[in-house]
Amino acid sequence: MFLLDFESGVVQWVLSALAIVLSIICAGHALLWKRDPRAAVGWIAVCLLLPGLGALLYWLFGVNRIRAQAQYLRRRWPLPDNSDLDDPSFTAEWPSEHLGFTRLSRKVTRRRFVEGNHIELLVNGEEAFPAMLDEIRNAQVSIGLCTYIFDSDRVGLQFVDALADAVERGVEVKVLVDGLGELYSRPRISRFLKERGIPTARFMPWNHWQWFLNLNLRNHRKIMVVDGRLAFTGGMNIGVRHLAEAVDNPKKALDLHFKVSGPVVADIEWAFLEDWSFATGANHLRTEPLDLPGTGDLLARVIIDGPNEDFEKLRWMYMGATNAARQSVRVMTPYFVPDRELMASLNAAAMRGVNVEIILPEEGNIPFVSWATDAMLWQVLERGVKVCRQPAPFTHSKLFIVDDSYAIVGSGNFDDRSLRLNFEFNLEIYDKDFVSVLVRHFDEAKARSASITLAEMDARPWAVKFRDGFARLFAPYL
Numbered sequence: 139m140f141l142l143d144f145e146s147g148v149v150q151w152v153l154s155a156l157a158i159v160l161s162i163i164c165a166g167h168a169l170l171w172k173r174d175p176r177a178a179v180g181w182i183a184v185c186l187l188l189p190g191l192g193a194l195l196y197w198l199f200g201v202n203r204i205r206a207q208a209q210y211l212r213r214r215w216p217l218p219d220n221s222d223l224d225d226p227s228f229t230a231e232w233p234s235e236h237l238g239f240t241r242l243s244r245k246v247t248r249r250r251f252v253e254g255n256h257i258e259l260l261v262n263g264e265e266a267f268p269a270m271l272d273e274i275r276n277a278q279v280s281i282g283l284c285t286y287i288f289d290s291d292r293v294g295l296q297f298v299d300a301l302a303d304a305v306e307r308g309v310e311v312k313v314l315v316d317g318l319g320e321l322y323s324r325p326r327i328s329r330f331l332k333e334r335g336i337p338t339a340r341f342m343p344w345n346h347w348q349w350f351l352n353l354n355l356r357n358h359r360k361i362m363v364v365d366g367r368l369a370f371t372g373g374m375n376i377g378v379r380h381l382a383e384a385v386d387n388p389k390k391a392l393d394l395h396f397k398v399s400g401p402v403v404a405d406i407e408w409a410f411l412e413d414w415s416f417a418t419g420a421n422h423l424r425t426e427p428l429d430l431p432g433t434g435d436l437l438a439r440v441i442i443d444g445p446n447e448d449f450e451k452l453r454w455m456y457m458g459a460t461n462a463a464r465q466s467v468r469v470m471t472p473y474f475v476p477d478r479e480l481m482a483s484l485n486a487a488a489m490r491g492v493n494v495e496i497i498l499p500e501e502g503n504i505p506f507v508s509w510a511t512d513a514m515l516w517q518v519l520e521r522g523v524k525v526c527r528q529p530a531p532f533t534h535s536k537l538f539i540v541d542d543s544y545a546i547v548g549s550g551n552f553d554d555r556s557l558r559l560n561f562e563f564n565l566e567i568y569d570k571d572f573v574s575v576l577v578r579h580f581d582e583a584k585a586r587s588a589s590i591t592l593a594e595m596d597a598r599p600w601a602v603k604f605r606d607g608f609a610r611l612f613a614p615y616l
Contacts, residue, residue, distance in 0.1 A: 157190030164193040168200060239462035243439070243566065246454045251439045251568065254432025255400030259575055263380035266370070266395035267293060273364045274300040280310040282363045282410040286319040286356065286549070288327040289377030295330065297376055302334035311336055312414050312422075316357045317343040323377065339417040341561075355445055358549050358556065359563035360395075361410045367430060369398045369406040371563060373536045373549055382531060391503070391534040394579070396547060396565070399433040405440040409563055412442070436569040443550065444561035452550045452564060453557040456538060457483045463540045466493040468580050470537040474498055474511045475553035475613045481514070485521035493524070497583055500527040503534075506609050507553070512595065513606035514613075519592040526587035533583070542577055543570045554613055 165185040172178035181200050185192040244250060260266040274281060274297070281304055288294055305311050313331055317340045320326045331338040341357040362370040372395035374380050379391050398406065408423065415422045443451040460467055460483040467487055474496065476484075488494040496518070502508035515525060538546040548564030550556045567573060598606070 154189070157193070160193040161185040161189045164196040164200075168196065172200075239458050242458045243455060246451050246458070247439060247441055247566075249405065249439055251437045251566070252400070252402040252405065253437055254434065255398065255402045255436040255438045256434030257436055257438065257565075257567065257569075257572055258397040259572075259579070260370075260372070260395040260397060261579075262382040262392055263293065263374065263378075264383055266372070266374055266380070266393075267296070267376075269397055270362060270370050271296060271300050273362075273368060273370075274304055277304050277307075277309045277364045279365045280312075280363075281365075282312045282314075282361070282407065282414065284314040284357065284359050284361045284410050284413055285376050286316045286358045286360065287322045287375035287377060288313075288315050288320060289323040289375070289379065290325055290327045290330055291323065291378045293378050293381065294323070294327055294376055298327070298330045298334055298336070301331070301336050305335055305337075312410075313338045314341060314357070314410070314414055314417055315339075316341045318356050319358075319375075320344075339414060341413065341417050356560055357413060358560040359409070359413065360549050361406060361413075361563055363403065363407045363410055366407055367399065367403060369403045370395060371398065371406060371548060371565060372396045373534055373547075380534075389503075390531045392531055393534040394537070394547070398438070398565070400436070400438070401430045401432065402438040402440065402565070404430055406563075409440060409442045413561070436567065436572055438568075439566040441546070441548070441550075441562075441564040441566060443557075443564070445559055446561075450557050452546075452562055453477075453480060455546060455564075455566070456480060456552070456557075459538070459540045459544060459546070460484060460487050460494075463487050463492045465541045466495070466539075468495050468497075468537065468539040468577070469552060470497045470533070470535050470580055470583065471552040472499055472502065472532070472534045472536070473504075473507050473551040473553040473556075475507060475514065475555075475610075477554055477557070477613075480552075480557070481517055484518055484523055488518075488522040494518075494522070495580075495584065496523060496525045497533075497580065497587055498525065498527050499533045500529045500588070501532065503532050506612070509606040509609035510613050512598070513603070513610035515590060516592060516595050519590065519595065525590045526584060527590060528583050528587045535583075537576055537580055539573060539576055539580060543573055544568050545573050545576050547576070 165182045168178050168181040168185065172181060181196050185196055260269055281301065301311055301313065313336055315328055320328055321344060328338050328340060342355065360371055360374060374393040374395040378384065378387060379389050380393050381387055382390050382392050384390060411422050441451055441455060457480055484494055498511065519525060536551060545567045546564050547567065548562065550562040550564050556562055
């Protein structure tokens with residue numbers, strides 16, 4: 139009996155010592171690799187206060203396996219980097235006061251602005267879907283389609299029919315859907331795609347055994363590239379929800395999409411093929427870059443952002459452009475839950491005399507996010523930022539415009555999820571004529587909107603303030 143007790147005590151001592159050692163190792167890993175001090179402190183506390191269990195939780199949820207996997211793929215398939223190349227044609231056209239920002243943006247994106255592009259604004263599904271379907275039906279060589287939500291409604295099935303016809307014509311078709319995003323619609327669109335023989339991949343499938351490890355890491359990009367010569371991108375998913383003129387559409391959402399042609403399409407295609415390679419595990423990237431002819435005068439550059447990158451590219455771009463602004467900053471976003479640094483850049487711009495305007499939807503489609511937004515608005519209102527709410531239907535559009543000459547468009551929102559967790563795709567645009575079209579759209583929306591005042595936010599009942607404040611605690615994951 140004594141021997142059994144002794145052996146049992148030794149085993150418990152060894153297990154306890156092992157748990158403590160593992161927790162110390164995980165705490166050290168968090169100290170070295172967590173860039174956000176708040177996250178580092180939180181995980182160190184979990185590891186040390188819960189020996190063994192804390193280490194297990196950190197290993198399951200605290201380690202960014204996506205970055206590790208993407209960096210492995212990058213070593214095998216290097217990303218083209220032209221950030222150190224001179225760009226005299228661009229710097230000659232950009233206002234001198236913005237040259238510092240152009241150097242920052244080139245280092246952040248690791249790409250130059252590309253000349254000779256043409257971009258067309260498409261408003262809502264009534265304009266975007268017919269244009270996209272026409273290009274699918276006219277495709278001769280290849281189609282690459284990536285989207286977050288691909289509904290299996292009548293609009294989604296129209297796309298399935300067009301893609302299936304393209305496959306029958308011998309067109310090389312690739313469709314990438316997000317593993318969580320496809321669950322917005324039943325039955326799943328991947329079922330229809332596969333039944334019609336359309337090559338399909340899912341980004342981090344929900345039914346994969348590791349789904350709980352990567353639940354927060356979603357592919358939110360919207361990209362379609364046809365024949366390597368023309369692309370569509372923006373904030374629009376595929377589904378009836380984006381048909382704004384449909385009377386029988388209670389969940390309609392206004393949104394913007396963009397039809398792009400010119401040399402920048404080669405970079406857009408690279409972004410899609412990188413995602414496809416990531417999802418399938420095989421290298422589908424082009425060995426030789428496309429040399430596409432110019433189709434216009436517009437300067438554009440891609441911003442490929444995600445948790446696999448070295449730092450939050452889109453966040454740096456928003457902050458850099460806001461700090462460079464001299465006259466105006468216009469933000470239209472469905473979700474406004476920025477971190478302290480991004481909010482500080484907006485406030486600083488407003489306090490030095492820049493006209494900073496933000497348009498939000500009057501009623502959001504995710505109440506918890508709207509509550510968190512309301513808990514934060516006073517921080518920008520008290521510094522002179524102008525905020526208004528656009529009436530129903532829900533507006534899913536994303537615009538970021540500086541000084542009427544520079545814009546960022548795409549899938550990214552003004553919240554921590556887009557800037558830190560999601561895989562996003564955006565375009566930088568420098569062209570006063572095209573940006574004037576975006577400014578006009580923004581100003582028309584503002585004319586329909588109602589201003590929000592600091593007094594109005596302060597007058598909320600205490601119960602509402604507590605609710606909103608509680609929602610704000612989860613801001614990094616909203």
